[in-house]
Every structure is written in structure tokens, then in C-alpha cells.
Amino acid sequence: MPLTPMQLSQLIPTRPLTFLGQVLIAAAAALSGRWQFRSKDVSRVAADCSARAVPIVTVVNVLVGAILAFVGAVQLVKFGAGIYVADLVGIAVAREMAAIITAVVMAGRTGAAFAAELATMQTNEEIDALEVLGLHPIDFLVLPRVVALLLMMPLLYVYGCVTGLLGGMVVAAGMLDLAPAAYLDRTLVAMDWSHLGLGFAKSFVFGALIGLVSCYSGLYAERNAEGVGVATTNAVVTSIVGIIVLDAIFAICANALGL
Amino acid sequence: MALLAVEDLEMRFGDRLIQTGISFTVEPGTIFAIMGGSGCGKTTLLKHLVGLLPPAKGRVLYNGTDYWAADETTQSRLRGGFGMLFQSAALWSSMTLLENVCLPLEILTKLGTTQREARAREVLEWVELADFADFYPADLSGGMKKRAGLARAIAAEPPLLYLDEPSSGLDPISSKRLDNLVLGIRERTGAAVVLVSHELPSLFAIADDGIFLDADSKTPIAHGSPRALLANATHPTVRAFLAREEPPPTVPAGAGAVISAAMAQPGDAPS
Numbered sequence: 261m262p263l264t265p266m267q268l269s270q271l272i273p274t275r276p277l278t279f280l281g282q283v284l285i286a287a288a289a290a291l292s293g294r295w296q297f298r299s300k301d302v303s304r305v306a307a308d309c310s311a312r313a314v315p316i317v318t319v320v321n322v323l324v325g326a327i328l329a330f331v332g333a334v335q336l337v338k339f340g341a342g343i344y345v346a347d348l349v350g351i352a353v354a355r356e357m358a359a360i361i362t363a364v365v366m367a368g369r370t371g372a373a374f375a376a377e378l379a380t381m382q383t384n385e386e387i388d389a390l391e392v393l394g395l396h397p398i399d400f401l402v403l404p405r406v407v408a409l410l411l412m413m414p415l416l417y418v419y420g421c422v423t424g425l426l427g428g429m430v431v432a433a434g435m436l437d438l439a440p441a442a443y444l445d446r447t448l449v450a451m452d453w454s455h456l457g458l459g460f461a462k463s464f465v466f467g468a469l470i471g472l473v474s475c476y477s478g479l480y481a482e483r484n485a486e487g488v489g490v491a492t493t494n495a496v497v498t499s500i501v502g503i504i505v506l507d508a509i510f511a512i513c514a515n516a517l518g519l
Numbered sequence: 520m521a522l523l524a525v526e527d528l529e530m531r532f533g534d535r536l537i538q539t540g541i542s543f544t545v546e547p548g549t550i551f552a553i554m555g556g557s558g559c560g561k562t563t564l565l566k567h568l569v570g571l572l573p574p575a576k577g578r579v580l581y582n583g584t585d586y587w588a589a590d591e592t593t594q595s596r597l598r599g600g601f602g603m604l605f606q607s608a609a610l611w612s613s614m615t616l617l618e619n620v621c622l623p624l625e626i627l628t629k630l631g632t633t634q635r636e637a638r639a640r641e642v643l644e645w646v647e648l649a650d651f652a653d654f655y656p657a658d659l660s661g662g663m664k665k666r667a668g669l670a671r672a673i674a675a676e677p678p679l680l681y682l683d684e685p686s687s688g689l690d691p692i693s694s695k696r697l698d699n700l701v702l703g704i705r706e707r708t709g710a711a712v713v714l715v716s717h718e719l720p721s722l723f724a725i726a727d728d729g730i731f732l733d734a735d736s737k738t739p740i741a742h743g744s745p746r747a748l749l750a751n752a753t754h755p756t757v758r759a760f761l762a763r764e765e766p767p768p769t770v771p772a773g774a775g776a777v778i779s780a781a782m783a784q785p786g787d788a789p790s
């Protein structure tokens with residue numbers, strides 16, 4: 261039996277879709293010059309999710325590059341193919357790990373901060389105060405955060421690639437006595453633009469996902485202390501699961517397209 | 520024409536009725552109190568008046584324009600005609616006091632950056648927070664937050680102010696100071712004030728008119744100034760609520776004169 265419109269509307273999560281629609285409308289308005297947010301808010305959030313995230317992004321990506329090199333070196337040396345560690349690390353980092361690991365770090369760091377900040381503003385009636393003034397929270401609070409993450413995530417991805425490759429190079433030099441020049445040369449041979457392009461596209465999508473999920477969680481949080489905690493947890497968990505699911509979809513699409 | 524007219528307003532959360540049959544008008548320069556016990560829907564009524572919650576039934580008219588029937592542009596224009604002090608002050612925590620007061624000026628006026636800042640400092644001076652302009656809300660006491668919230672609400676000189684429990688949680692001296700500020704603002708700008716309060720000294724001192732909401736019948740059960748209600752109301756709930764405290768001596772005309780003088784701009788004639 262076909263579903264009635266009422267049954268269909270109950271199945272579709274209308275609030276997240278409405279939120280997404282409002283963000284897209286606000287983004288379109290901003291692109292046409294009718295933005296409500298303050299440029300200094302975008303700068304503040306962009307600084308918070310870029311420069312201040314650099315130390316943790318560095319540590320995590322260097323270690324992931326090093327771990328990949330360790331695993332690769334142990335196995336490849338058995339076949340006398342130690343030099344191919346550079347291929348393994350380069351492709352894995354550029355195609356998958358830099359984008360995913362950076363996104364997971366940003367979900368835990370910046371996504372949680374966005375959700376907690378907006379949920380606290382909701383609890384303290386700060387968002388009501390904006391609405392009374394005629395400022396829509398989507399325009400004034402959500403858009404600067406999503407825009408900042410969209411702009412900064414690809415930059416952090418590129419930085420994550422460089423630090424991941426450095427981590428791999430250090431391990432390869434230590435375990436396999438590979439000269440850094442030889443390692444870099446091999447990396448450049450192994451990598452092509454499709455790997456970097458795929459990772460870059462992923463970082464952009466992951467940035468949008470984290471920004472939207474965390475702002476949604478914060479904006480629709482319950483107005484109490486527990487609500488702030490729940491919003492923060494939801495933002496991080498949903499973002500990380502979303503990142504993995506999107507990465508799987510990217511993998512299937514890339515495979516289908518022969519990338 | 521009344522500055523604010525509420526006609527047969529009904530408030531609901533889903534199927535749950537909060538209040539029904541609310542009607543009143545607020546004239547320019549009036550201080551109108553919304554009274555009632557805890558949980559009767561006073562703050563909810565305020566949220567319906569300022570456009571945060573749509574009513575289930577009835578109309579909210581600003582100078583004859585129905586807010587909830589108006590298009591978004593008209594609603595935005597009407598919102599420019601009132602300021603609001605929230606119960607928690609609701610200062611934007613990521614901004615300094617100066618930025619908090621500047622933002623409404625940025626949205627509601629055509630003042631340039633320098634003029635906005637000058638005006639914000641002037642308003643902070645009125646509420647005796649000039650030295651705290653660069654402080655963040657987290658660094659202030661409860662009373663200071665309330666005064667900063669009041670400064671933000673009056674910055675653009677709206678003709679109507681909504682104050683949600685302005686003196687709750689304050690000591691008697693701070694509470695009295697806030698009452699004087701409200702009287703001073705009314706005297707200086709001619710603004711009408713719609714006030715939600717439990718504080719009887721404050722209600723008796725400043726309110727000219729009011730409405731009493733009953734949580735049991737979910738309807739307004741009395742209408743008039745707190746003093747008149749204390750003298751004439753027959754409903755036991757109203758009498759029990761207001762008789763907790765004897766009203767102070769009648770506030771003489773010009774009670775806000777002291778604060779008004781403090782608020783006077785350079786070049787103004789003394790009031």
C-alpha cells in the first residue's frame with residue numbers, strides 16, 4: 261500500500277532537512293552580498309579551526325605516517341621492496357589518511373566546541389536575544405562556522421599530507437636506511453594528482469559535514485546542562501560516523517570511476 | 520492607537536494550554552506589569568509578544584499592525600521598535616559589554632562605527648558600567664549583567680521595552696537601583712515598559728497598570744495597577760499574592776529625576 265503524505269512526512273527527518281535548506285538559502289544570500297554575519301566572527305572561527313589546530317594535526321598526522329611506514333617496512337623488506345614504503349605511505353596518506361585523520365581530529369576538537377558553544381548560547385537565551393534583534397541564528401552563527409571549516413579543512417588536509425609524508429620518511433630513513441632524497445623521489449613517482457584531488461575533495465566534504473552536524477546539534481540542544489553534553493556527544497559521534505560513511509562512498513565512487 | 524495591543528491571545532505548548540483570553544493595551548510611557556505565580560506563563564507571554572513563540576490564537580498589534588500576520592520584512596521593522604532584557608540578561612558571552620551594546624545599534628540604526636561606539640559608551644555610562652566596557656559577561660556580577668542587558672535593550676532608544684524579571688536575584692539595593700533606572704529611562708525617552716516581575720516592592724514602586732495571570736484557571740483574573748489591585752481585587756489568589764507586602768509610599772512625580780540627570784547628555788538642559 262502506498263504511503264500517505266502524512267506517513268511519508270513522519271518518516272522523513274524534516275528538521276535536519278529544514279536546517280540544511282536554511283543553511284543553503286543563507287549561503288546563497290551571502291554569496292549575493294546579503295550576509296548578516298560579521299567578518300570578524302569568520303576570522304575568529306577560522307583562526308580557531310586552523311592555526312590553533314595545527315599542533316594536534318601535526319602530531320596525529322606525523323604519527324599516522326610513521327605507523328604506515330612501520331607496517332609497510334616490516335612487510336616489504338621481506339620481499340626486498342623496502343623502497344616501496346614511499347609509495348605505500350604517499351598514496352595512503354594523500355588518498356585516505358590525511359583527510360580522514362584530520363577530519364576526525366577536527367570533529368573532536370572544533371566540532372565539539374561549536375556544538376557546546378551553540379548549546380550553551382541556547383541555554384543562556386543568547387540565541388533568543390539574537391532573534392529578538394532580527395538576526396537569524398543560521399545566518400549569524402551557523403554560516404560563519406561552516407564557511408570557516410569549509411575554507412580551513414582543505415588547507416589542513418594539505419598540511420596533514422606534508423606532515424604524514426615526513427613521518428613516513430623519518431621511519432623509512434631510520435629502519436631502511438633510505439636517503440630522504442630517494443624517499444621523496446619515489447613518493448613523487450608514486451603519487452599523482454588524482455590521489456591528491458580525491459583527498460582534497462574529501463576534506464572539503466568532511467569540513468561541511470562537521471560544520472553542519474555540530475552546529476545542528478548545538479542549535480537544537482535541550483536548554484539545560486545535560487543538553488549541552490548530549491549535543492557535544494552527538495556532534496562528535498555523528499561527525500565521525502558520517503566521515504567514515506562518506507569515505508566509504510568516496511571509495512566506491514572512485515573505484516567505479518577508475519580513480 | 521495603543522503602542523501595543525494584545526487581543527484574545529491563547530498560548531499553548533502542543534496540546535497543553537498555558538493561558539487563554541489575554542487582552543490588554545499598553546500606551547506610550549506606561550509601565551505595565553505582567554504578574555502571577557511561578558509557572559503561570561508570564562515569560563511565555565513575553566516570548567509571544569516579542570516574536571519568539573507564535574500564539575495558538577489571538578493577535579499582537581504594534582501600533583495597529585498585527586505582528587504575527589505580517590510578512591518577514593514588516594516583522595523585522597516591528598522588532599526594531601522594542602528592546603528586551605531577558606531574565607538571565609542573555610548577554611552574548613563571546614563579546615565584550617561594548618560589543619554587546621554596539622550590535623543592536625549596528626542592526627537597528629545607520630550609525631557609523633565611531634558613533635555606535637560613542638553611543639554604546641554613553642549608554643553604559645547611564646547604567647554605571649562605563650569602566651567595564653571591555654569586560655566579558657562572565658567577569659560581571661548578576662546585577663551588573665542585568666544593567667548591561669538593560670543598556671543593550673535601550674541602546675537604540677526603542678519606544679517599548681520588555682523586561683523579564685529585571686530585579687530577580689538582586690539584593691534590595693541593586694533592585695532599587697534598577698527600578699530607578701527604569702523610571703529614569705521612561706522619563707527620559709518616554710518609552711513604555713512591559714515588565715514581568717515577582718518582586719512586590721518593585722511592582723508597587725514603578726508599575727502603572729498590569730495584568731494578573733492565574734495558573735489554575737489559565738486565564739487573566741485581574742487587570743489594573745498593583746496598588747489598585749491590592750485595594751480592590753476580590754480574587755483570593757490576587758489578594759494573597761499582593762498582600763505579602765504593604766506598598767511603599769506613592770512614588771512622587773519625577774522620581775526618576777536623579778537618574779535622569781545622570782543620564783542627561785552634555786548640552787542638555789537639566790531636568
